[in-house]
Amino acid sequence: MDLQEFKDLMHRLADAWSGQDTDAAIDCFTSDAVYMEPPDVQYYRGEDQLRAYFGALTPGTRMRFHNLWLDSESQTGAGEFTFGLEGGETADHGIAVVYLRDGRIALWREYVRKGPIDFDVFSATEGKAWRWQIGNYP
Numbered sequence: 001m002d003l004q005e006f007k008d009l010m011h012r013l014a015d016a017w018s019g020q021d022t023d024a025a026i027d028c029f030t031s032d033a034v035y036m037e038p039p040d041v042q043y044y045r046g047e048d049q050l051r052a053y054f055g056a057l058t059p060g061t062r063m064r065f066h067n068l069w070l071d072s073e074s075q076t077g078a079g080e081f082t083f084g085l086e087g088g089e090t091a092d093h094g095i096a097v098v099y100l101r102d103g104r105i106a107l108w109r110e111y112v113r114k115g116p117i118d119f120d121v122f123s124a125t126e127g128k129a130w131r132w133q134i135g136n137y138p
Contacts, residue, residue, distance in 0.1 A: 001100055006070040006077050009103070014063040014081070022055045030101055035108045060086045066119055075100040082119045083112075091117040 001009070009028055016024035026047060029035075035044040035053070044053050063083045070077040077098050084091025094112035098105045115122040 001070070001075060001103055002072055003068075003070045005103070006100070007068050009105070010065050010068055010077070010079050010098075013105075014065055017054070017057060017061060017063045017083075020057050020059055020061065022051060022057075025054045026051055028105055029108075030104045030106045033104070033106050033108065037110050037112060041112075058085060062086045064119075082117070082122075084117055088117055090114055091122075093119060093122050 013025060013028040016022075016028065029047070029050055031047045033046070033050060035050060036042060044050050061083070062085070063081060065079045065081050067080040068077065069079070077100065079096050079098070080094070081096060082091050082093050091114070092112045093115055094110050096108055096110040098109075099107040
């Protein structure tokens with residue numbers, strides 16, 4: 001898979017989740033795929049568990065990828081995303097690391113942080129009270 005094919009796959013997945021189209025989402029994963037959020041938040045294995053998880057999405061749930069990267073040699077990619085309810089005040093923003101096999105996702109590992117729904121506000125550096133900065137670093 002090349003970068004454009006990877007982007008197409010990930011946007012197809014985001015569109016499927018945003019449209020609550022479980023079958024289209026499942027089609028982006030291998031039948032034995034693992035979906036996890038370490039260290040111990042979420043873990044789903046295989047099509048049956050993924051179908052139950054994806055099928056429970058609340059109508060109005062939206063996903064958007066902001067940036068996508070791929071190492072075509074190892075077939076490992078990553079994407080920075082926002083996932084939340086349309087019109088909500090907060091959303092989950094994160095990074096998903098994916099391992100590909102035969103043009104589909106074989107492993108999805110995500111790292112998530114809740115914040116304001118707007119990604120630009122979430123990722124801005126100005127106007128925030130940073131918990132750690134050079135003035136209070138031990």
